Amino acid sequence: MTPLPVRQRALPETVRPLPSCHGPYVRGRGQSFCGPSKMATARGLVRAWRRLRLGVPPRRALWGGLRKKVKEPEEVETAVLVKEPPILVCPPPRSRKYLPPEDLQSRLESHVREIFGPSLSEDWQKASLKESKLKYHLLAQLAAELGHAVPNSQLHQMCTAGDVLAFYSTQVKDASKFDELCTAELPSNLKIMWEY
Amino acid sequence: MTARGTASRYLGSVLRNGLGRYVCQLQRLSLAFSPGGQSSRGARGYIEEKVLDFAKQNPGVVVYVTPQKCRSPTVVAEYLNGAVREEIIADKTVAEITQLVQKLANQSGLEIIRIRKPFHTDNPSIQGQWHPFTNKPSTLPGQSLRRLEQQPNKV
Numbered sequence: 001m002t003p004l005p006v007r008q009r010a011l012p013e014t015v016r017p018l019p020s021c022h023g024p025y026v027r028g029r030g031q032s033f034c035g036p037s038k039m040a041t042a043r044g045l046v047r048a049w050r051r052l053r054l055g056v057p058p059r060r061a062l063w064g065g066l067r068k069k070v071k072e073p074e075e076v077e078t079a080v081l082v083k084e085p086p087i088l089v090c091p092p093p094r095s096r097k098y099l100p101p102e103d104l105q106s107r108l109e110s111h112v113r114e115i116f117g118p119s120l121s122e123d124w125q126k127a128s129l130k131e132s133k134l135k136y137h138l139l140a141q142l143a144a145e146l147g148h149a150v151p152n153s154q155l156h157q158m159c160t161a162g163d164v165l166a167f168y169s170t171q172v173k174d175a176s177k178f179d180e181l182c183t184a185e186l187p188s189n190l191k192i193m194w195e196y
Numbered sequence: 197m198t199a200r201g202t203a204s205r206y207l208g209s210v211l212r213n214g215l216g217r218y219v220c221q222l223q224r225l226s227l228a229f230s231p232g233g234q235s236s237r238g239a240r241g242y243i244e245e246k247v248l249d250f251a252k253q254n255p256g257v258v259v260y261v262t263p264q265k266c267r268s269p270t271v272v273a274e275y276l277n278g279a280v281r282e283e284i285i286a287d288k289t290v291a292e293i294t295q296l297v298q299k300l301a302n303q304s305g306l307e308i309i310r311i312r313k314p315f316h317t318d319n320p321s322i323q324g325q326w327h328p329f330t331n332k333p334s335t336l337p338g339q340s341l342r343r344l345e346q347q348p349n350k351v
Contacts, residue, residue: 177244178231181243186248187251187252189254189258189259190247190261191261193261193262193263
């Protein structure tokens, strides 16, 4: 923000702005032509007196002397500020990539049999997870082993071991389709521009 | 406008394409779409699913895919004879875009304007175009004089 010109700062609001004098050779109201007009000098004195009253230091040069002074310290400060702040880089979020292992079925079966014990029928996939303890143990073990947990929104859908198997056999990719396209082998006549 | 006021052309093919081998007349296809933006939804879907297949099926066509911030996605087709055709694919489904791109690939670069005649042939006549002097006996100047000499009485 540019600093306001000194004239505006010095004058309080109740005082009417003095009539503008465009130069020493423009006729004021009823003023005869003279060199630097008497009105201008008088106005200058009045302004200086007012400034002293308000406690603003008098300006040395006519045009913009104080402005330069005000500008410089601000510029120096901003430059200093830019160099100083510490660089805090946010670590990238944990990737939610998941690839189902090949022996998923056998692993799952062994876990289910371990947790359910002898009460399991032959078809382990139909074992119901209604009991919260069994469900918790199974899902916690699988999450720890495979590094991929069932999200809270889908917990209610895990009713049988078959559902759990279906969930863990779905692959999860965290790359967007465009990243996939980039990494995939494109035919030589397809060009995708990545800079956007 | 009337047919007279608009442009028209005669039926033709580009260098008798198809008579011998067939050459796909589409030279390059430029797809410009926005990575965000609802009007580019179909375009994005097309690029995710279909563009790879199209590129593999048409190895003679170069496909440029440019994601850029634009209001409406477009597909620009350039042909071997220099013709350029731009189509807006905003708010189109993936199926519609696939159909459109296939149509562009099947076209030659000749303009889509009124065709004056639905037929064209390079050999309009085999035995020669008829004119009033066809099938009329012709007489050389020498022959007519001999006849006059032979039969001076008959006129």
